Amino acid sequence: MxxxxxxxxxxxxxxxxxxxxxxxxxxxxxxxxxxxxxxxxxxNITINSNKKAEFGQGLFRISACDQWVGIAPTYTAATYPSGTSRVNGLKIMGLDAANCKGVNFKIQLWKTGSATALDLFVDSNGSNSNRVMLSVCKVCTISTNQQRLDAVSLINSAGQNIGYDDGWEYVDFDATTGDYRWFLQIPPSTPLATNSAVNRTTVE
Missing domain, CATH: 1.20.5 (Single alpha-helices involved in coiled-coils or other helix-helix interfaces)
Known part of the structure; x- marks a missing residue:
């Protein structure tokens, strides 16, 4: 059973x-x-009438090509007056140049409460520049790492395209990480923005 x-x-x-x-x-x-x-x-998203976009901590939207990128400042050693360090570069993460052909975009750093962007450096024209302007080629092939480097150039404070290096500032591409890097060449360039003054970043 x-x-x-x-x-x-x-x-x-x-x-x-x-x-x-x-x-x-x-x-x-x-x-x-x-x-x-x-x-x-x-x-944490703020988009104002000037089409500047901010996103949380260091993520930004390039509206012209609808792409999000990360921006992270780099700094000198603390060898400036009062033991301060200054911005000597920017790391631009996640930029796919192939999706942003023909686009110029501007990166600026700000102090909280100020209506004027911080001066970043003295450029080759002897002028204080308060922005980094990157330009992506309009008609080009972008598939290799060398082409990714060649695709992005700089526009100085006088509005001149200076290629990727004019001896004062330069842009590079890191094939290992896929990041673009903007750097000041010190000397002759003089960095101006102190690390303690940088509270905000905008991309437009």
């Missing part, structure tokens, strides 16, 4: 039901976490 016990059957099925409930709880919790992050991210 075969004995049938309903309790035994349910006892065997219980772990499966428990695992199912756990999976649902984890999935539901994940959705709530994603929603919370999305809300926080959305609250």
């Amino acid at each position: 075969i004995e049938y016990n309903e309790d035994d059957e349910y006892a065997e099925e219980a772990p499966e039901q428990k695992r199912g409930r756990s999976a649902k709880l984890i999935f539901g919790g994940s959705l709530m976490l994603v929603a919370a992050i999305a809300t926080t991210v959305a609250a």
Whole structure:
């Protein structure tokens, strides 16, 4: 005679039901976490009438080609007056030049409460420049690392395209990380923006 016990059957099925409930709880919790992050991210986006865009901590949208990039300043050693360091470069992360052909975009650093961007350096014209202007080639092939480097050039404070290097500032492409790097050549260029003054970055 075969004995049938309903309790035994349910006892065997219980772990499966428990695992199912756990999976649902984890999935539901994940959705709530994603929603919370999305809300926080959305609250950190600012787009003003001049089409400058800011996004959280160091992420920015280039509106002309609808692309997000990361911007991170780099600094000199603390050898300037009062033991300060100054901005000597920018790391531009995530820029896909092939998607931004023909686009010029400007990067500026700001002090909180100021209506004027910080002067960054004295350029080859002897002028204080308060922006880094990058220009992506309009008609070009961009598929190799060398082409990615050649695709991006600089426009100085006088509005002249100076290629990727004029002896004062230069732009480079890191094939290992895929990042673009803007640097000051010191000397002859003189960095002006102190690290303590930089509170905000804009890209337009």
